[in-house]
Amino acid sequence: MPALQVRDLPPQVYEDLKTCAEEEHRSIAQQALVAIEDYLARRKREKEVQAVVDAGIPPVPKPWEPGYRDWQRSQAAAQARLERRREVFARIDALPISKDPEGFPSVAELIREDRDSR
Structure with a gap:
């Protein structure tokens, strides 16, 4: 040692x-x-x-410091936003997968058409 x-x-x-x-x-x-x-x-x-x-x-402020309550509220608001996002993504994930109709142009074709129109 x-x-x-x-x-x-x-x-x-x-x-x-x-x-x-x-x-x-x-x-x-x-x-x-x-x-x-x-x-x-x-x-x-x-x-x-x-x-x-x-x-x-x-x-992160200490509990005895000024601004701690505001920080707590902002953390609670952030947690609420996070929970709402999780719910939205869960609803999106539950949606059925949609398929493009027959003869619908591909993404590349749509982009090419948009670029050519300029």
Whole structure:
């Protein structure tokens, strides 16, 4: 397993780390590892959120943030639209397949005729 040694750690950082370790019943090494893991996980989440923002997708607000109720309503409306689409497509799928009448021109012939008429 790789090891990490930190030189010239500021005394105040060491004291804060030591205090946290005591409060959470960990060794200083364990607390340092937890702090590093937390930082890296938070950084990864921030990058993922930034990717979503860059893609133009609005972030999901927290329940205590302003705009959460509007977001809930918009999500409910989106779900209702999705359900209506599913119903429409189900009705379309249930329709009988229609066949072109005998002698009806093909799609290619219709396009060619339209292009020639210009």
